[in-house]
Amino acid sequence: METVKDVIRIGKPLSRGNLRKNLKHWQLMLFILIPLIYLLIFKYYPMLGAQIAFKDFKPQLGIWGSEWVGMKHFDAFFQSYQFERVLRNTFVISLYSLIAGFPIPIILALLLHSMRGKRFKSLVETVSYMPHFISTVVIVGMIMQLFNPHIGLAGVVSQSVFGQPLPDLFGSPGSFSHLYVWSGIWQNAGWGTIIYAAALAGVDPAQHEAAQIDGASRFKRILYVDLPAIMPTITILLIINAGNMMSVGFEKVFLMQTDLNLRSSEIISTYVYKVSFVQGSNFSFASAIGLFNSLINMVLLLIVNGVTRRMGGSSLW
Structure with missing residues (x-):
């Protein structure tokens, strides 16, 4: 039929x-x-x-x-004193997260795939997956307790070893992006290895056997057998992450914000929330900001997809 x-x-x-x-x-x-x-x-x-x-x-x-006003709210946002700040902060945090966080699950997946001891491999996988299931509120609470300059573990160690108190990292604008990015890497790196592990499971063992016969070391087998096998998966995930680069998570940033670090922690999503519910009910202005942010994500997605396609790699279309 x-x-x-x-x-x-x-x-x-x-x-x-x-x-x-x-x-x-x-x-x-x-x-x-x-x-x-x-x-x-x-x-x-x-x-x-x-x-x-x-x-x-x-x-x-x-x-x-409601009355049609055209580009009025877009012009108001572009002329606002907050425009440059929130756009810069969103881009910096997103780019930092992509550069620092994207390669780590790949490296971790390659290392886990090359491990021989099954028990130790299972233990590492379990420990690395567990932080993903911790809620954002709990993660932020743990970070606050850990880096508390007076009663936190890092504060106590700094006082005992170096003889001086730990600076208030949550009150430092320069420390916000580091705390946000590396805590996110710790939480999601293990979970991010699942897709790469599935791709590595499809590698033909005969390729490794042939490479071993030719005298290739374990590192060279990772470099010339495993890495090329997952390269299409890496490319597709890179395109998707680039398309979401300006969509920094609202919850975690909002929970980590203080009056002291607001200069570097105010991003588009938190600004939209404050404009909509805290500083008034200007839903049209907030919608214009959100639409502008979506347009930036779409442009980034098109650019990265076009670059990978012209380089001969995988692409979404």
Whole structure:
């Protein structure tokens, strides 16, 4: 029996007979319908609300009844004294997270794959996966307790070893990005190795055997056998991460913010929250900022995807 895929592949027109035959499998089509409805309701329908960014939204008038003002809110954001600060902070933290955090799961996955002792390998995997399941609130609380200059472990060690108290890192604008990025790496590095471990599981053992016969060391086998095997996966994940580069997580940044480190911790997502709920109810202004941030992510995604495609590597399209 010819399926729809077969008809399209061989170039035959989809006749009524073929369509009727495929409709007999309506139970399978229902499985496609469920995620399609989910996408339409929760992903595409909310896009209609993006027009708030071009209107003076008033709840009593609704989205469609509010006055159209064009680029008014975008111009207000571009001319705001906060524009340069929040854009710079968001970009710096995102780029820092990408540069420092992206290679570590790859390195960890390669090291775990080359381990011989199964028990030790399982122990390392379990220990590295565990922080991922700790909630953001608990992670931030742990960081605050650890780096407390008076009662924290780091503060006590600094006082005992160096004879001087630890500086207040949460009150230092220069320390915020380091605390945010490296605590995130500690929390998610182990979990990030799962995809690479799955890709490494598909490497043909005969390649390693041939490399060993040729006298290749373990490091060279990692470099010339394992790494090229997962390179398509690395490229795809790099493109996806680049597309989300400006979408720094709101919860963790907001919990780590203090009045002293606000100069380096105010990012687009926290600024949108404050404009929407703390400093007033300017939903149109907040929507304009969020739409601008999404446009930057889309441009970065297109650029990175185009660069990887021209270099002959894998790409999303």
